[in-house]
Amino acid sequence: MKTLLRLVAAASLLLAPPIVSAQTAKLPQGVKRVVFLGDSITYAGQYTADIEAYFITRDKAANYEFINVGLPSETVSGLSEAGHAGGKFPRPDLHERLARVLEKTKPDLVFACYGMNDGIYLPFDETRFKAYQDGCTWLRDEVTKTGAKIAFITPPVFDSLKGGKPGYNDVLGRYGDWLLSMKKSGWVVADLHGPMTAYLDEHRKADPNFALASDGVHPGPEGHWVMAREILKFLGASDVAKAKSAEEMAAAPTHGLEILKLVTQRENLLKDAWLTATGHKRPGMATGLPLDQAETKAKEIGKQIEALLK
Incomplete structure (x- = not known):
């Protein structure tokens, strides 16, 4: 009888579905400072804050630093349509500021998300496409020269139902x-x-x-979470693969929702300070605090986060 029971138990183990533990995202070894480059979607900062909050709540000892230097209207191609912004200014060109950004931020890893503006919201054109290809190749070369790693992110979705421009999502x-x-x-x-x-x-x-995105371009919170989730999955995360919102992602760890709010507050404080410190030519941007003052305030927010992690 005992032998029979052991055989039944063994068979049940063989037939039982395997237990798969959820995997968390990982950054490459040696990475401590992560810089996000991009346009207004990156500048908005929600997806970048979601990613930062994820790492803080999953890897308390990692001590990563995330810097958002996305700039609204920017392209990596250097292109701008005639009459952009009602003729007030051409689109900013990453070529103008990249060297300063890399010198001042000193990243270990750069995430670059361009394309939405690079097609200039027009039908596909080989000349514009080549300018985008050349710009991305140049960006990769420049980042690599510093010893940093770079990961490109394909363009977000464009919604013609809300933004017009039929076929533009196919261009992207x-x-x-x-x-x-x-x-x-x-x-x-x-x-x-x-x-x-x-x-x-x-x-x-x-x-x-x-x-x-209500305007077809700029995602709301749900869209930013979809962006963050896909990037986290790319980095190896399976623990948030089914999370429907950043709040759901943050709710699992203790004090996660509070940490998400503080991370968002800190990023909003620092992003304008970093843009001003590194310099750019886009009019109409908030100057923010001087970087040293912003970093002092950011450290105070960091202490609040650390207290919640204990």
């Missing part, structure tokens, strides 16, 4: 496909455009008025 899809094709040449690329487009399409089947 071609830009994203090219980035992904460069993985065979050793580029590190996280795909955002494909999953984000699929997410929008799937939800619109149930609700024809569903949108991630």
Whole structure:
């Protein structure tokens, strides 16, 4: 009888589904300072704050530093349409400021998310496409020269239902496909455009008025969480693969929601200070505090976060 019971127990173990533990995201070894480059979507900061809050609540001892230097309207291609911003100013060009950004921020890892503005909201054009390709190649070369790593993020989804410009999301899809094709040449690329487009399409089947961005371009909180989640999955996370919001992601760890709010507050404090300290030519941006003062205030917020982690 005992032998029979042991055989039954062994069989039940073989037939039982495997227990798979959720994996957390990891940054490459040696990375401590992470810099985000991009346009107004990155400057908005929600997806970058979501990512930072994730790492703080999952890896308390890591002591990472995240810096957001996204600049609204910017391109990596150097292109700008005639009459941009009502003719007030051309689109900022990353070429003008990158050297200063790299010198002052001294990143170990750069995430770069460009493309939305680089197609200039026009039908596909080989000349514009080549300018984007050349700009990304130049950016990779410049970052690599400093010894830092760089990961490209394919462009977010463009929603023609809300933003007009029929077919423009397909233009961004071609830009994203090219980035992904460069993985065979050793580029590190996280795909955002494909999953984000699929997410929008799937939800619109149930609700024809569903949108991630009310203007077709700039995502709201749900859209930013989709961005953050895809990047975290790219970094190896499975523990948030089904989380429907940043709040759901943050709710699992103790005091996670409070930490998410503090991280967002700290990033909003620092991003304008960093943009002013590194310099740019875009009019209409808040100057923020001098960087040293902003960092002092950020340290106070950091102490509040540390207290919640104990």
